[in-house]
Amino acid sequence: MEDILKMENISKNFYGVYALKNVSFNVKKGEIHALVGENGAGKSTLMKVLSGVYPYGTYEGNIYIGNQECRFQNVRDAENAGISIIYQELNLVSEMDIGENIFLNRWPMRRGMIDYDSMYHQAEEICKELKIEENVRAKVKNLGIGMQQLVEIAKALSKKVDILVLDEPTASLTESEVDTLLCFLKELKKKGVTCIYISHKLNEVFRVSDRITVLRDGNTIGTYQTEEIDEAFVIKAMVGRELTERFPYRKRKTGEKVLEISDYGLTDLKGRKILKHINLYLRKGEILGIAGLMGAGRTELAMSLFGAIEGRKSGTVKLFGEQTCIPSPGDAIRKNIALLTEDRKEQGLLLEQSVSENIVLASMRKILSHGTLDSNKQYVYAQKYVKELNIKVPSVQTQVKNLSGGNQQKVVLAKWLMTEPKILILDEPTRGIDVGAKFEIYNLMIELVEKGYSVIMISSELPEILGMSDRVIIMHEGTISGELSREEATQEKVMMLATGGKLA
Numbered sequence: 001m002e003d004i005l006k007m008e009n010i011s012k013n014f015y016g017v018y019a020l021k022n023v024s025f026n027v028k029k030g031e032i033h034a035l036v037g038e039n040g041a042g043k044s045t046l047m048k049v050l051s052g053v054y055p056y057g058t059y060e061g062n063i064y065i066g067n068q069e070c071r072f073q074n075v076r077d078a079e080n081a082g083i084s085i086i087y088q089e090l091n092l093v094s095e096m097d098i099g100e101n102i103f104l105n106r107w108p109m110r111r112g113m114i115d116y117d118s119m120y121h122q123a124e125e126i127c128k129e130l131k132i133e134e135n136v137r138a139k140v141k142n143l144g145i146g147m148q149q150l151v152e153i154a155k156a157l158s159k160k161v162d163i164l165v166l167d168e169p170t171a172s173l174t175e176s177e178v179d180t181l182l183c184f185l186k187e188l189k190k191k192g193v194t195c196i197y198i199s200h201k202l203n204e205v206f207r208v209s210d211r212i213t214v215l216r217d218g219n220t221i222g223t224y225q226t227e228e229i230d231e232a233f234v235i236k237a238m239v240g241r242e243l244t245e246r247f248p249y250r251k252r253k254t255g256e257k258v259l260e261i262s263d264y265g266l267t268d269l270k271g272r273k274i275l276k277h278i279n280l281y282l283r284k285g286e287i288l289g290i291a292g293l294m295g296a297g298r299t300e301l302a303m304s305l306f307g308a309i310e311g312r313k314s315g316t317v318k319l320f321g322e323q324t325c326i327p328s329p330g331d332a333i334r335k336n337i338a339l340l341t342e343d344r345k346e347q348g349l350l351l352e353q354s355v356s357e358n359i360v361l362a363s364m365r366k367i368l369s370h371g372t373l374d375s376n377k378q379y380v381y382a383q384k385y386v387k388e389l390n391i392k393v394p395s396v397q398t399q400v401k402n403l404s405g406g407n408q409q410k411v412v413l414a415k416w417l418m419t420e421p422k423i424l425i426l427d428e429p430t431r432g433i434d435v436g437a438k439f440e441i442y443n444l445m446i447e448l449v450e451k452g453y454s455v456i457m458i459s460s461e462l463p464e465i466l467g468m469s470d471r472v473i474i475m476h477e478g479t480i481s482g483e484l485s486r487e488e489a490t491q492e493k494v495m496m497l498a499t500g501g502k503l504a
Helices: 043-050 075-080 098-102 116-130 145-157 175-190 202-208 231-239 298-305 329-334 344-348 355-359 375-388 405-417 435-450 462-468 491-498
Strands: 003-014 017-028 032-036 060-065 068-070 083-086 163-167 194-198 211-216 219-225 257-267 273-283 287-291 312-319 322-324 337-340 423-427 454-458 471-476 479-485
Touching (some): 017 032, 017 043, 032 175, 043 194, 075 083, 116 145, 116 175, 145 163, 211 231, 231 435, 273 479, 287 298, 287 462, 298 337, 298 454, 329 337, 355 405, 375 405, 454 462
Parallel strands (some): 017 219, 032 194, 287 454, 337 423
Antiparallel strands (some): 211 219
């Protein structure tokens, strides 16, 4: 197959610091080409050069589509050349419906008016191909994150597209939605559409890609035929070293029960039963994994235990042997519980604020002197956690929005560690971060439980659940469908219980 895209010797610097250094990247027509690397490796910068976000003249090097040199001045130029990019951050209008979003600013017109019949008909055809079963007149704001991601993909495919770039497209999708998407990409490939697939989930990369290009520190490390390499090879190329253990689990003794939940339930304000008959316990020094498909109630359980969700609760909760109730997050913090939410940008961080301001956010009392903020105390605490968690940042005054995903996640963790919790609930702690940063988060988790912390880890990545947990609780439709010891737990058993099945 001939090359449909060539990017030759691309260099891009910001204030004298190179994000890309003579990167060359070529993609063949009709292939699915994976682009991988740690956060900060240059993947997003390279794609922003390709898609016209960084216009010609702000970077060095050349771009060719086919044999034609392209000098894009904006995103519209790239789209006119057949390039469509889907970023991890969704770009939908929540008050509009699915059909309106798919044809956003490109609505079919008739006699000066939007032709809704034509628009919805075309939207239904696209959704049918993507196996989106939602009504195209449904408001986007009423859809889950996973379905919104599929609508974003449908919007891209509604344009004339020769090269489709997907940046972490499955970060918020369920297993079945991931399968649907990967199958659809293979169908697009048969039709001659070329895909550039960016993902930290190497199992997906190996399922769907024909070739893999690895970037590290703004340099091209190499391009490889997927069938000729394995995950260990890619990881070593990405991080520059071997991660001999993807999950640095160490067997340890656990202590007394620090949390016990009996016949616990949650009914929302509309009278719907979100959680039903939950029974579980957590021991001191233990990592308890909670697995389940999207919608199983895992996040609702975490938010409820933290007092961060409205509704009527039933059953009993015991903390450190004493029955209690947790009506609010402030009460949870006072009772030594912390929650790292699954969406760090929306719920965990103030992106426009500095690292130091974010770290002290949940512990303001510690940095007050006579009722006023003590900036020296704030600086000392921030420096302490930046050092302990190895947060890579030029200064504690740096805005959090300028950090990589892994370092942002460490700032959230630092914020909660400063509250001195005994129970730490981690909801999707490694979502959207690269393998090197994941390994650091795993090591931090091990260090914490060895110091006596207790951790509840919710994750959609089964290898992570199996690799890090002492025990695994599996949820299905708002209740616990099973519990497995570390020795008993396998992907097959967990998925059987997560889908409502029974073990033999």
